[in-house]
Amino acid sequence: MTALSDLKIPGPTVIALTKPFWDGAAAGRLMIQRCGACGQAVFYPRAICPHCWSDRLGWEQASGEARLKSFSDIHKPGHPGWAPVAPYVVGLVELAEGVTMLSLILADGPVPVGTPLRFAPTDIGGRVLPAFRPVDPG
Amino acid sequence: MTSAWDSAAIVGIGELPAERHTENVTTLEVLARVARLAAQDAGVEPGEIDGLLVGPQVGETPQHVPATVAEYLGLKPVMANVVDLGGASGAGMIWRAAAAIAAGMCETVLCVLGNHRNPEAPRSPNRNPIREFDVPFGASGANTSYALLMQAHMAAYGCRPEDYALIAAAARTNAQANPDAIFYGKPATVEDVLASPLVAAPLHLLECVMPVAGGDAVIVTTRAKAERAPHKPVRLLGAGEKITHRAVSQAPSLTSGPLKPAMEKALAEAGRTAGEMSLLSLYDCYTIMVATTIEDAGLAPPGGFGAFLRRTGLGPDGDHPLNTHGGQLGFGQPDLAGGMTHVVEAVRQLRGSAEGRQIKGATSALVTGNGATMSEANALVLGAEA
Numbered sequence: 001m002t003a004l005s006d007l008k009i010p011g012p013t014v015i016a017l018t019k020p021f022w023d024g025a026a027a028g029r030l031m032i033q034r035c036g037a038c039g040q041a042v043f044y045p046r047a048i049c050p051h052c053w054s055d056r057l058g059w060e061q062a063s064g065e066a067r068l069k070s071f072s073d074i075h076k077p078g079h080p081g082w083a084p085v086a087p088y089v090v091g092l093v094e095l096a097e098g099v100t101m102l103s104l105i106l107a108d109g110p111v112p113v114g115t116p117l118r119f120a121p122t123d124i125g126g127r128v129l130p131a132f133r134p135v136d137p138g
Numbered sequence: 139m140t141s142a143w144d145s146a147a148i149v150g151i152g153e154l155p156a157e158r159h160t161e162n163v164t165t166l167e168v169l170a171r172v173a174r175l176a177a178q179d180a181g182v183e184p185g186e187i188d189g190l191l192v193g194p195q196v197g198e199t200p201q202h203v204p205a206t207v208a209e210y211l212g213l214k215p216v217m218a219n220v221v222d223l224g225g226a227s228g229a230g231m232i233w234r235a236a237a238a239i240a241a242g243m244c245e246t247v248l249c250v251l252g253n254h255r256n257p258e259a260p261r262s263p264n265r266n267p268i269r270e271f272d273v274p275f276g277a278s279g280a281n282t283s284y285a286l287l288m289q290a291h292m293a294a295y296g297c298r299p300e301d302y303a304l305i306a307a308a309a310r311t312n313a314q315a316n317p318d319a320i321f322y323g324k325p326a327t328v329e330d331v332l333a334s335p336l337v338a339a340p341l342h343l344l345e346c347v348m349p350v351a352g353g354d355a356v357i358v359t360t361r362a363k364a365e366r367a368p369h370k371p372v373r374l375l376g377a378g379e380k381i382t383h384r385a386v387s388q389a390p391s392l393t394s395g396p397l398k399p400a401m402e403k404a405l406a407e408a409g410r411t412a413g414e415m416s417l418l419s420l421y422d423c424y425t426i427m428v429a430t431t432i433e434d435a436g437l438a439p440p441g442g443f444g445a446f447l448r449r450t451g452l453g454p455d456g457d458h459p460l461n462t463h464g465g466q467l468g469f470g471q472p473d474l475a476g477g478m479t480h481v482v483e484a485v486r487q488l489r490g491s492a493e494g495r496q497i498k499g500a501t502s503a504l505v506t507g508n509g510a511t512m513s514e515a516n517a518l519v520l521g522a523e524a
C-alpha cells in the first residue's frame with residue numbers, strides 16, 4: 001500500500017502572501033488570517049479582507065478544531081498521482097473560527113457530515129500539509 | 139409591460155451532433171460550422187452579423203478570442219466579447235446580446251460555443267486559489283465539487299441515491315427521441331445508474347455528464363428584423379444572473395445556489411412561475427444540479443425533488459417536460475456549448491419544430507445555466523411569439 005508521503009502529486013503553488021499558511025502547517029500550526037477592521041476570519045489568505053476590503057489582515061493560529069461540512073470518497077481521482085491511495089476522502093472542513101477549507105480527511109471508516117475534526121498536519125507527497133482527522137470520541 | 143428585452147428576439151439556432159472523439163480539429167473550424175448552421179437557420183447573411191459573443195478557448199487562443207474568431211469568420215463586429223461563465227456562458231450570451239441590441243450597440247449577434255475532442259486535450263497551467271488550496275489535497279475537477287454538494291444535500295434532507303438517479307434515467311429516456319444525442323439508442327434505468335461505478339461518492343458514473351465534441355450557436359437580432367426571419371421568433375421574457383464564488387469551499391450554501399435569485403428575477407420579469415413553464419430546460423452537469431435547481435425554482439420544497447420527479451411526467455407529453463433533448467446527461471456535454479444546448483432546445487420547442495419530441499402548444503421555457511461549482515448562474519425565460 002502506497003503511503004501518502006510517497007505520492008507523486010502536485011503541491012501547493014505557494015506565493016509570498018500565502019507562505020505563512022504553508023510554513024505554519026509544516027511546523028504543526030494552522031494559521032489563518034483575521035481582519036483588523038471588521039474582525040472576521042479569512043480563508044484562503046488574501047491581500048484584502050473579502051468582507052470589508054480592509055488591508056489590515058493579520059495572521060493568527062487557529063484552534064485546529066473543526067467540523068465536517070461535506071465529504072466525498074474519491075474513487076476516480078482528477079489527478080492520476082492520487083490513484084495509488086484511492087478511494088480516499090476529501091472533505092469540506094469548517095474551522096471553529098467560521099471559515100471553510102477543503103482538505104484531506106484521515107479516517108479508517110465512514111465519517112458522517114457533522115463529525116468533529118481536528119487539525120492533523122500530515123506528510124502528503126513529501127510535504128507536510130494541513131489534513132484533518134475525526135476527533136476520537138473516547 | 140415593456141422591458142429592454144422587447145428589443146430583441148432569437149431567430150437562429152445551430153447545433154452539431156455530439157461526437158465522442160475528433161481528430162486534428164480546431165475549435166475555430168467547429169465554431170465556423172455551427173455559426174453557418176445558425177445563420178442559415180436565421181436567414182441572415184454573414185455581413186448582417188455585427189455582434190459576436192464567444193467563449194474562452196483554453197489551449198488554442200488564450201487571448202484576443204473575439205478578434206480571432208471574427209477574422210476566421212470574416213466578420214467585423216461593432217460589439218464583441220468573451221463570456222466566461224463556464225456552463226452559464228451560453229444562457230449568459232443570450233441576455234447580453236439582447237442588452238447590446240437594446241442599447242443600440244449592434245443589431246444581429248452571433249452567440250457561438252464549440253469544442254473538439256482531439257486525443258490530447260490541452261490543459262492550461264493554473265496559478266489560482268483552487269490550484270493552491272484544493273489540488274494539493276487530491277481535489278481536482280468538477281466531480282469532487284459536485285460530490286461534496288450532493289453529500290451535503292443528502293445529509294441535510296435525507297434524500298436517497300435512487301432519488302438522484304431518477305434524473306439521469308429521465309435524461310436517458312428523453313435522449314431516445316434525439317438522434318444527435320450521444321446516448322441515443324442507449325437508455326438507462328435507475329438500477330443501471332446505481333449499478334454504475336462510483337466516481338466520487340455519492341456520484342455514480344452515469345450521474346456525471348459524458349464529455350463530447352460539438353457546437354451550438356444562436357442568432358439574436360432586433361424585433362424588426364426578426365419579423366422577416368424564416369422561423370417564428372422566440373422572445374426573451376426575463377433574465378437573471380448571479381456569481382457567488384469559484385471554489386466549492388467558498389460556497390455560501392451547499393444546498394441552494396445562485397440560480398435561486400437568478401431564476402426569481404427572470405421569472406418575475408416574465409410574470410410567470412416555474413410550474414407554469416411549458417419546458418424546463420435545466421442545466422444538468424450532474425444529477426445533484428437538477429435536484430437543487432428544482433428546489434431553488436420552488437417546484438419542490440428543500441429535499442422534495444425526488445417526490446416531485448416521481449409524481450411528474452418529464453417527457454414531451456408530461457406535465458413538466460424536463461430537458462426534452464436529453465439534457466447534457468443524455469446528449470453529452472460539448473464543453474461550454476453544453477449549456478447552450480438548453481437554449482437551442484427551448485427555441486426548437488417554442489418554434490414547434492422539435493421533431494419527434496415536440497411539446498404540444500409550447501409557449502414558455504425556463505432555461506438555466508450553471509458554471510464552476512454551482513457558483514456561476516443564470517436563468518432565462520423564453521416565450522413563443524404570440
Ligand SMILES: [Zn+2]
Nearest residue numbers: 035038049052
Ligand atoms: Zn474585514
